[in-house]
Amino acid sequence: MLFNEGKIGNINLKNRLVMLPTVTNLAQDGFVTNREIEYYNRRSKDVSLVIVGASYVNIFGKFFKNQLGIDSDEKIDGLKKLANIIHQNGAKAGIQLAMHNPKFKPADFSREEVQGFIEDFAKAAVRAKKAGFDMVELHFAHGWFVNQFLSPDVNKRADEYGRSFEGRAKFALEILRKVKTYVPDLAVICRINADDFTGGGFNIEESVEFAKMLEANGANGFDLSAGVGSTSEYHISPMSVEDMPLLNLVKRIKNNVGIPVIAANKLGFAENWEQILQDNAADFIGIARGLIGDPDCVVKLKKGNGNDIRYCIHCNQACIAYILKGLPVSCMINPEVGREKEFEVKTDHPLDIAVIGGGPAGMAAAVYLAKKGHRVELFEKSNKLGGQLNIAKIPPHKGEIGRVVEYLERELRKNNIAVHLNRNVTVEEIKNMPFDKVVIAAGSVPRKINGDMDIVSYQAFDVLSGDLPEDTGIIVIGGGLTGLETAELLAEKGKSVTVLEAKDEVGDGVFPMVRKLLLNRLKKLNVSIITKATINHISDKKLSYNVDEIEKVIEFDDIVIAIGNNPNKTFNELKGNDKYSFIGDCNVMATAVEAIRDGADLSLKL
Template sequence: MSDRRGRTFEKLLSPIRAGVHDLRNRVIMGSMHTRLETEANGIERQVAFYRERAHGEAAVIVTGGFSPNAEGMFDPEGPRLDDPQQALSLKPICDAVHQEGSLICAQICHAGRYAKFEGCVAPSPIRAPINPYSPREMSEQDILHTIEDFAQAALNAQSAGFDGVEIMGSEGYLINEFTVTHTNKREDKWGGSADNRHRFAVEIVRAVRDRCGPDLLVIYRISAADLVEGGAPAEEIAALARKIEAAGADILNTGIGWHEARVPTIAYPVPRGAWRKAAANVKAAVSIPVVASNRINTPEVAEDILASGDADMVSMARPFLADPHFVKKVREGRAHEINTCIACNQACLDFIFSDRPASCLVNPRAGREMEFRDTPSETPKKVAIVGGGAAGMATAAEAARLGHAVTLFEAENRLGGQLNLARAAPGKHEFDETLRYYTAQMDRHGVTLRLGCRATADDLAGFDHVVIASGVTPRIPDIPGIDHPKVATYAEILCGAREAGQTVAIMGAGGIGHDVAEFLVTHPAEANENAAFFDTWGVDGQFRNAGALAGDPLAAVPAKRKVVMLQRKTSKVGQGLGISTGWILRNALRKHGVETLAGVVYQRIDDGGLHVLSNGETKVIAADTIVLCTGQEPVRTLVEALAARGISATMIGGAAEAAELDALRAIDEGVRLAQSL
C-alpha cells in the first residue's frame, strides 16, 4: 500500500489507437454480469451505472454478456442481442456513455455448455461439472447458424449505438469450448487439429467484421490460460491470436481460467497482477493491442504492467464497482483517494449467483446509483460517531462529504476495528486499502478524529445525532475449562497477542474459523508471492503448458501446523461460506491438511486438550492451543448511559447485530445512515 501522491502514471493515461478509434487512455472497464437488466427499471438503472463509469473516464466500457441467440443464454431470462428492436432499447445506455466521452462495446457471449437449461449446446456432448444439464452436440448447420447469429448480433449492437463488440472467446464458454481438446472431440472440420478447433472462432470474427465494416471496434477475448486439463498450450494460443488478428479483430483481451477450473483466478487469494505473463505471451504473437486482465486493482499494478511491455492496455471490471472514478482520480492526481477493490466477491459475484443485482462491499452505491444523492445536506448536523471500524468510518466519511460536522471517537489508537483482524488473514491484506481510502476521505472532508478516546456520555452531549458503531467482541462459551491457559480468542491470534502452538483445535467453523485456520497453516509468502501461489495451485508460471497447469491444483502442500476445526452444526463444514470463494478456502485448508469435525458437543477443556462428544463417542482433541471462533457479542456499553441522559443514538454494524465480521453490512448501513441524516 502506498500513498500515491505525486505519481503521474503516464503510461496508464496515454492514448492508444485501436482500429479506427483513438482511445483516451489504456483502461478498459471489463465485462461484468450485473443483472441490472432484470430489474423493472433496468434500462434506467443501467444508464445510471454505465454513465457513472464513463464519467470516471474509462476509455472503453464493455457491457455484461448478451447472447447471440436463444441457445446461448445463461438462463431462460438472460439478455439477448438477436432482436433488432430489443437492441435499440439499449440506445440510451450508449448515449449516456458517449456524453461522458467514453466508448462502449457490447459483449456477445454464447454460454455453450454452461447454459442453465435443457437443450444447451456444445461442440461435443460433454456435461460441464458445474452444470446439471448435458449439452447437445452441435451439427454443422447449428455451427453455421451460430456464426451468422454472432454477426447479426454485432450489427444489431452497432445499429443501437455501440461503438464495438467484444466476442467472448474465453472462460469456458462456447467459442472457448471449440478451441481445446478438453471439450472438443469432433472429427469433422470443426475439430481435431488446432486449425480445425480454431475455425469457429476465426469465422465468427471474420463474419462480424464483414457484416459491420471497419468502423466497429472488434475486441476478441482470448483464453490466455485455460487452467483445465486438455486446455491450450502457449503455441496454440499464440497461433489462435494471429488468426484472430488476421480475421479483423482490433484488440485482444485476455481471459484467465474456466469457470470449472480448480484454480482461483480473481478472488483475494490471487496475488495482484498474477496473470500478466499470460498476456505477455499473447502480446508477443501479434501487433494489435493486447489487454491484461484479472486482479489488477491499483494504478501502480496497472502502470507497471504497461510500462514493462507485458500488455498495451489493462482491463479492470470489479475495480470500477469499487470506484467508478478510478481513472479520473488518477488523472487529477488523487490516486490516493481511489476506493480499491478487495477481491472479496461478496456483493458482486455472490449476489449474481444468488439472483440479485451486483453491488460492491466497499461501495454500496454500485448498481444502486439511483438510490443515493450527492447534494450536500440542507440542514447540516453535528454528528458524533463512536467506533472507528468499517461501519463508523463509512458513516463518518459519507456524512462529512454531505456537509455534516463529524467527530469520530475510537478507543484504540488506530482506525479499523475488526478490519484489523480480517486483514491478518492470508490474502485479506487488501483491507489495508480500505483503511487507506477511508482515512483519505475523512481527512479530505474534515472529520475530527479522537483516537485513543473511549467516549463517555459526557463526551456525546451536545451533538445533534449520535451513532454507535462500537462493533463486537468475541463470545466466550460457557464450558468447563474455558479459562485454561491453552485457550485463546480469534482476536488474540489474529492481532498477534497470542502465538499458537504446533497443534491447534479451532472451536467454530464459520468464516472466522476458516480464516484463522488458513492463518495458522499458511506460510506468509503463500498469500503474497506469485511463485508460491502458482506452486500451491499447480499453475505453470510461464503459461507454456497445456492449460497452463504444472500439477494437480488439489495436491497437498506443507503446512505450518496441525489444525483441527470443529463445529456444533451437523451440516457440511464451510457450507455457509461465500458462494464464489468458499470452494477456494475449503480446498486451501484441505491441501494444508486441516481436519474438520461436525456435529460435536463441547464438554470441557483441560491439560489433555478439548474433550468433545462426536457420534455418541467421547474424543479428546489434543492441542497446544484452542482457539475460540464461537461468535461475537455486540459492544453496547454506552447505550444505557446515553438513554439515562436522554441522548438518542442509532446503532449500526456489529453493535446493532453481532454476526461474523460483516463488513458488507457495516459499510452499507453506514453509508445509508449518513445519507438519511
C-alpha cells in the first residue's frame, strides 16, 4: 500500500510517503538559500509530498537562528524556487506555517494582538500560494505558540480565547477559518498533538474533540504528533523509546475523523510502515529524521533495496541538537546533509591513500575518499571494525548505534575498499608505506585515575565489553554519559551502584532529553548519584571523598573508572608532515557525530 496513490484535500499524491517538516537552519535572514534548495532537491524525488519546515509567519514568532520565514512578500521569490524544485522532482509542495516565542504566554496578549496573529497566518498562506505551494500545514503542536493556547496548564486567559476547552481552541479555529477564507483552493492540514504528556496539559480526549472541530471548520488532513518542549521525547523520540510510541493515539484520532491522517515519529522499518497502512491506523507515513539520514530511502524501497536503507538511529545528536544550538541540520550517519553539492565533486588526481584505524572516523574517511575517486586501503589493529561504536551500542537502549557500523561496513564493500584487520601498524611501518597520503584515525585511550588504590579497578570500556565485576557493591567514578550508561548496565545486572562525579551535576554535555530519560531510569534502578565529590583515597575497600569540604566514606566491592578518554598519541611524531592527516579522537576528542563528520570532511580537502 505504500506506493498506492492517495489524496489530501484537492491534491492527488503518487504514494503514501510524506516528508515531514523539520527546521534546517539553512536559511539566511529568513530567506531561502541555495543550500536550502539543494537540501530539498536531494529529498523530494520519490516522496509524494514535501512539507517544508516551520516557517515563521511574523518576526515575533521566529525561534531558530536561521529559520525560514514566510512573513513578508520579499521572501516569495525564494520560496517559489523551493516549490519549483520540489515540483520538478515529481512531488507536491507544502509548507508549515508557524510561530513560537516561549518568552511569552497566551495571557500576555490583548485580544487585538491575538487577532493580528491570526491575520499573520492567513497572509502567510497567501504568500505560500503565490510561491506555488499546493498545501500549507498549520503548526498547532509541540508547545509552540498555538499549542500553548490549547493547553489548560498554560492558557490562563479570562476572555473568549481561554476559560473553557472551546475558548482554548478558538485561536486555532480562527486561524484555520481565516486561511480557508483567504486561500479557499489551497489544501490545509493541521499538525496537532495527540497528547501533550504534561499531566495537566492538552490530552488525547481533548485532541479527539479538537480534531473533529478542525475537520468541521475545513481542515483537509492531520499530521499527528505529541509532546511539548519538556516532553519532546514524544515527538522526536530517542532510541530509548520503543518504536511507534504514538500509534495507538493516532488510531484513536483517525477513528473519529473522516479526513486523512499522517502518522509520525519513530515508525520503525518499512515493513512496519506497510502494516500501519494495512491496519488502517493511518493514511500516510510521515518521515522526518529518516530522510535526513537517507534521502534515498524511498527509492531504495521502491526498487526492492530496502535492506540498504540507512535507517535513522534516533540519536538526535546532529539533527535536533545541532538545530537547537543554531547550527545547520546534520546527521551522524549522513554528514553530507545541507552540503550535498560539496560532496558531489570528484578528484582529477586520484591518490593512493592508507587509513590507519577502523573506528567511525577512519571508516568514514575511507568511504568518502573512495567516493571522491581515490584508491584507499584501511588498516585496523583489532579483528573487527567500528572502534568504540562497538562499545557504545552495548548499554541498555543503545542497540541502534550498531547500525552505524553496519552501514559504514556496507559502504566500504560498495566502494571496493581493501580492509586489513588484525594489523597493528607501527610508526616505522607507516613511514615506509608506499602511499601518497596516510590518514591517522587511531582513536583514544581511557584516562586513568590519579592517586593510589590497593585494588585493581575496572575500566568502563572493559565492563561494557562484558568483563563484569563479580561482587555486588560497585562504585562508578565518573558521571558522564559513559559512566551513567555503565551504571545502568550494572544495575540491570543486579548490582548495587553508586556514581561519584566531581562536577555539580552528572551528564554534562548530554542532550537534555537523553539525560532526563537516563536519569529517570537510574532512579528506578536505585542507583545512587553523588555530585561535587572529590576523592581523597581508596584503601581496604573503602573510598574517602569530600563533598563541600566534608569527608565521607563509602564501602565497596569493586570500582569502575569512567572518567573519559584521551587522544591516542602513538603516532604523534608524524604530526607536522603534510603526508599525514590526523582525524577523530586521536586529534581532538569529540562525539561519534564529529568523528564521522571529520572523516567525511577530509575528503573535501584531499
